Amino acid sequence: MTEDAANTATEADSAKAEPPADAIPAKAELPIAAFDMPLLRIDGVAKRFGAVRAVDRLSLDIRRGEFFALLGPSGCGKTTLLRMLAGFETPDEGAILLGGDDIAQVLPHQRPVNMMFQNYALFPHLSVRDNIAFGLKRARMPRAEIATRVAEMVALVRLEGLEKRKPDQLSGGQRQRVALARSLARRPEILLLDEPLAALDKKLRESTQVELMELQRRLGMTFIIVTHDQEEAMTMADRIGVMDQGRLEQVATPRKLYEAPNSRWVAEFVGDINMLEGEVGPGDAGRLAIATKDAGTIVAAAPPDPVKQALVFVAIRPEKVKLSRRGPASDTAGTHTINRLEGIVIEVSYLGGFTTYKVKLDSGAVLKSSMANTARLDVDAYSVTQRVVAWFTPDDCVVLEQ
């Protein structure tokens, strides 16, 4: 994970705090009694395929109007979970409550949920207009209303003038927008998106991410997206659920997920990280002194819950590790304890916006550091074999027990 992506995620958070502009009214509101309830409650849902537990007693609440991302490596069960929400798979155990009603056994065509498929699944024999109108005709909407709604959707995804084209006469990006319009046309309670941007190239993917976010905000709709691309999840989602082996490892905002992962697995899966193993020593005033094998004693901020184990891991993101020739002016007397580790630069990768360094510590362990290239002329650049001080504050460390 890069600093850039983390910044984007932060901006996205603040942008979402604004009240949604109501361009198109959302679908009929739920009864007031359901006001306090989450829109969707997944309660102990399990699904096995033969001996494989695709989804393992998973529980999750999703609020109305939320943009939720399910993130995980391939085969972690995220697509199976999404398909259970759509109704294409039936859970072996547990309940799926939508607005208080269990829909776990309801057939796909009777759910107020629509899905955008990874390969779009546009009907090749129908025009753009007929594709978008497909679900509306099934809902027995009057003709005039269908025409209005289709026009509205076409305008929403900016496909004006292409209504009569067949899917094979469209570009990848246009097809993606038809698929989006088709799944939005019925104004579902929840829109499920299965890797919606995987087939687009990088530039188009980035602009589409922003469009999807704006759309979700404008419609005030609940989106659940499945992705294996963490940058995509962080850019778009209000909250991210990280999945592994059918379980949710952590559910948090992008910032919390990145800055305060709750396990080694999440810390290592999301972004890049330095992981140091050590034993907990004496601590005071919210600080823990951890005796690590590779980097001596590191002072880290104590986690909110008291540490139970003796053996812990100290996780530090590369961009929190600063390099300098002599280290910062140390303030040993005051409250600002700083961890200082000396070593030799062994690898430099210049990546434009930032440069990543690998520093070999005197113990032989390698520490990763990433620094923004804030000046055009390389005032702060370090070269291979140069001896440097890598430093970071206790607050930059996350202490993990598992």
Next chain:
Amino acid sequence: MVSATSKISRFNVASLALGLGFLYLPIVILVIYSFNASRLVTVWGGWSLVWYREFFHDEAMIEAAWMSFRVAASSATIATLLGTLAAVALSRGERFKGRTLFSGMLYAPLVMPEVITGLSLLLLFVALDAERGFWTVTIAHTTLTMCFVAVVVQSRLGSLDRSLEEAAMDLGCDPARAFVAVTLPLILPAIIAGWMLAFTLSLDDLVIASFTTGPGSATLPIRIYSEVRLGVKPEINAICTMVIGLIAVVIVVASFASKLSSAQGESAAPL
């Protein structure tokens, strides 16, 4: 590059001409001789349509042609219905036990010698004490052609994305509706091609028909074959030319139909 291509192409043209000549020269000769004015098949007596006129006055021959047409149309229709259902069951249904065996058995008639198929059907009809005629031939041809339809339709279904049906269900179709609204229009060209194939196969079958037909219900190939045994009349050439024409038309239509699979026509779905 260009010269290399042209060098190869001279060889290609020669082999293509030889191949096509091998395949079509006998047919071309047959077609030319169908316009022969002479009574003798091997002697050219000038251009004439006399044998075509002869055919249209030969009631037994016309009756056989009509019989063949009826058998071909009805067996192709039944075979298309059954073959399509089998293909759908095999590629869309739940994984049932013995599915592989079932699909292998479905394709067995493709490679089964026709004599065996014909003989076994004859034994069956005799055992059932069924009166042999139009229906026995139709049933026999259905068993022969059904597997061809199933192969054509199943290959089309296999290339169809399953998520299309799921998308239809997601948008409010029950499974049956999803099949009618999305799958059927997309496999329709393959179904049409399958029907055409079944029709032509039935039209030119001699072996199975001769095993399963009864007195007074000879198909055209049987009729022609029995006439030829008494000596070839130029009238046979005229009939054969017309059959070739019919089959050519059907094959061209069938290939257009399967081409349509990729380039779909306007709004084919009965929404």
